[in-house]
Amino acid sequence: MCWKKNLSRFFRTVKFRTALWYALLFSVSGLLLFFSVYFILESGMIKAVDKQLFALSRELEDGYFKAAPADKIKALENGYRREAHYQGTNRIFYRLRDNDGKVLSESGGKSWERLAKNTSYRNAVVLGKAVTAPVYSRSSVRLLERPLTEGRILETGIDLSTEEDLLKIYSSVFFIVFAVLLAVSAAIGWLLAGRAMKGVDTVSEAVSAISHGDFSRQVAVTNVGTEIENLAAAFNEMRGRIESLIFELREVSDNIAHDLRTPLTRIRGMVETTVRGNPEVADYDVMAGGIVEECDRLIGMINTMLEITRTGSGAVELNFAAVDMKQLVSQAHELFQPLAEMKEIAFSVSLPETPVMVSGDRARLQRVIANLVDNAIKYTPDKGRVDLTLAICNGRVVMTVTDSGIGIQEKDLSHIFERFYRCDASRTQAGNGLGLSLVDALVKAHKGVIAVSSRIGEGTTFTVTFPPLV
Numbered sequence: 001m002c003w004k005k006n007l008s009r010f011f012r013t014v015k016f017r018t019a020l021w022y023a024l025l026f027s028v029s030g031l032l033l034f035f036s037v038y039f040i041l042e043s044g045m046i047k048a049v050d051k052q053l054f055a056l057s058r059e060l061e062d063g064y065f066k067a068a069p070a071d072k073i074k075a076l077e078n079g080y081r082r083e084a085h086y087q088g089t090n091r092i093f094y095r096l097r098d099n100d101g102k103v104l105s106e107s108g109g110k111s112w113e114r115l116a117k118n119t120s121y122r123n124a125v126v127l128g129k130a131v132t133a134p135v136y137s138r139s140s141v142r143l144l145e146r147p148l149t150e151g152r153i154l155e156t157g158i159d160l161s162t163e164e165d166l167l168k169i170y171s172s173v174f175f176i177v178f179a180v181l182l183a184v185s186a187a188i189g190w191l192l193a194g195r196a197m198k199g200v201d202t203v204s205e206a207v208s209a210i211s212h213g214d215f216s217r218q219v220a221v222t223n224v225g226t227e228i229e230n231l232a233a234a235f236n237e238m239r240g241r242i243e244s245l246i247f248e249l250r251e252v253s254d255n256i257a258h259d260l261r262t263p264l265t266r267i268r269g270m271v272e273t274t275v276r277g278n279p280e281v282a283d284y285d286v287m288a289g290g291i292v293e294e295c296d297r298l299i300g301m302i303n304t305m306l307e308i309t310r311t312g313s314g315a316v317e318l319n320f321a322a323v324d325m326k327q328l329v330s331q332a333h334e335l336f337q338p339l340a341e342m343k344e345i346a347f348s349v350s351l352p353e354t355p356v357m358v359s360g361d362r363a364r365l366q367r368v369i370a371n372l373v374d375n376a377i378k379y380t381p382d383k384g385r386v387d388l389t390l391a392i393c394n395g396r397v398v399m400t401v402t403d404s405g406i407g408i409q410e411k412d413l414s415h416i417f418e419r420f421y422r423c424d425a426s427r428t429q430a431g432n433g434l435g436l437s438l439v440d441a442l443v444k445a446h447k448g449v450i451a452v453s454s455r456i457g458e459g460t461t462f463t464v465t466f467p468p469l470v
């Protein structure tokens with residue numbers, strides 16, 4: 001049973017199929033070549049033989065006609081003898097028949113004797129036309145019958161065994177060479193397919209290793225053809241992407257676990273301290289308030305996570321409409337002014353004179369601005385500066401939020417838009433590392449671009465660019 005399965009698997013391999021195709025293709029083209037050459041050779045030989053046959057018949061007829069009536073048969077015999085002297089008695093022959101089919105004279109020779117035994121060819125004979133007649137199962141002669149005087153018929157013939165031998169040699173040589181080349185072509189097909197499939201085998205080995213959890217496997221495939229190399233490159237890229245996704249996923253789940261544990265521990269702590277003391281009704285009120293606050297924080301975090309995922313995957317429906325960014329930025333400036341004042345931060349805004357229209361979801365755009373301004377104020381020490389600007393540059397709507405805050409290290413810049421990423425310097429501040437991730441998803445959903453530049457200790461600038469309303 002097992003060997004049957006292995007055999008059927010072997011028959012289904014690309015290697016075997018390619019070798020088979022090579023062999024098949026070679027066989028068909030080889031056979032076509034063989035039959036065309038055979039046909040050309042055979043018809044060329046018959047043409048040459050017919051030429052000789054007509055010459056022989058003419059020669060014999062000449063002698064016959066020129067001779068006196070009594071010497072005619074003699075002249076025929078002499079003419080044959082002369083010709084047979086050069087060509088051989090086995091090669092050419094003749095027979096003279098009278099009106100009733102009675103043989104008046106004939107030459108000897110093997111083929112002729114055999115032909116005499118076989119009369120079936122006679123039906124095909126047409127006077128003055130050469131025909132081929134089989135004399136034996138595997139050999140034949142070329143025959144010509146021409147009328148003489150007094151209803152007599154002269155048959156002349158040429159034995160075709162020399163030509164047939166030549167064709168036999170050609171066939172044998174061809175089939176020996178054909179068999180060798182067939183084996184070689186199948187072997188070449190096998191090797192070529194094997195070479196091409198080697199790369200695929202390497203990729204499948206790596207895939208199987210990865211499916212068992214070994215993400216370190218890189219497929220190193222060189223000099224096996226561009227297609228396989230491209231496959232290997234695409235595979236390596238995919239492997240890298242999966243590896244980093246898994247890493248991200250682990251990190252995100254760690255972060256979620258951590259961020260859920262903290263408020264839950266706080267809730268537990270609150271309940272424990274309240275219950276262990278001699279709680280009054282007022283203590284229960286405080287505890288309930290604390291729990292509600294923590295729960296709100298948790299729900300907020302979960303909602304933000306869901307919104308990031310939904311916005312990123314396009315599952316959330318944005319209410320697109322014509323929105324004046326100038327109005328939104330100005331409102332955000334007013335809204336955050338008291339917060340800035342609490343930290344004695346100089347909070348400025350620079351707006352163009354005319355409205356700046358974009359196509360977007362008003363509430364989500366407000367969230368983008370609010371998150372960036374909130375971060376700027378949060379990560380800027382007291383008495384610092386935060387500048388909010390809106391302008392139209394090269395036909396695009398550009399908003400910047402610049403602060404003179406703690407700044408972001410070079411190594412962190414590429415990560416701050418990732419979920420739950422928080423720079424070390426900001427761990428003392430409240431936050432969960434989801435704000436910028438949501439901002440990034442929302443900006444992208446509006447076909448915009450967000451960029452950041454920062455110098456540690458000097459400040460940070462976030463630049464958001466949106467396409468204008470058309």
Ligand code: ADP
Pocket residue numbers: 375376379403405406407408416421422423424425426430431432433434435436437460
């Ligand atoms: P968080 O809730 O921690 O503020 P965010 O996603 O909004 O989360 O920001 C991610 C991290 O990027 C922050 O923890 C902080 O380290 C850094 N960051 C964001 N904005 C600023 C800024 N204006 N100045 C310095 N660091 C910033």
